[in-house]
Amino acid sequence: MEQMVEQGIRSVVLTSGTLSPLKPFISELGIPIAVQLENPHIVTKEQVCVGVLSQGPDNHPLNSSYNTR
Numbered sequence: 001m002e003q004m005v006e007q008g009i010r011s012v013v014l015t016s017g018t019l020s021p022l023k024p025f026i027s028e029l030g031i032p033i034a035v036q037l038e039n040p041h042i043v044t045k046e047q048v049c050v051g052v053l054s055q056g057p058d059n060h061p062l063n064s065s066y067n068t069r
Helices: 002-006 022-029
Strands: none
Touching: none
């Protein structure tokens, strides 16, 4: 990032779902950040479904052991 600043880059947009918490990430960049935007998560808990699949669509058992990868 410092090389980009030295080259005169004026704007960089960083987007990610994994930059939170933002303040430690910015401190690691080591450059001044003039504008910051951090939004809350947009997916509600009602939109998330968690389950366990033991077999595939052909009814074949799923096996994620090392020797079947």
